[in-house]
Amino acid sequence: MSPLNLAGIAIGVLAVIVLCFGASDGWFFGLLCLASMAGSMGEAYRENKPGAIAFLIVAALFALLSVRAAYLDSRHRGDT
Structure with a gap:
């Protein structure tokens, strides 16, 4: 397993x-x-293109969820 x-x-x-x-x-x-x-970089280093692309898609999904959660949290704090 790579670092x-x-x-x-x-x-x-x-x-x-x-x-x-x-x-x-x-x-x-x-x-x-x-x-x-980091998983995507590890897969790209091992030259596993489908694995690297899958990790990139999952990373993009988590990035969107992170931005949505931060936005909703900021709206919730503004209401109080």
Whole structure:
């Protein structure tokens, strides 16, 4: 297993730990996006193009979810 894949796994575990301690959803999805990007780099390094593209698609999904969560959180804080 490449160091990039290990870094992606470590970032994913960190995202779950941060969520358990009450971080916002934006942070959780942002860290998952970063983990997916590390996985994509690991797959690209091993020249596995379909795997790298799949990880990039998942990273884009997590990035959109992160932006949506941050936006909804900012609207919720503005109402109070």
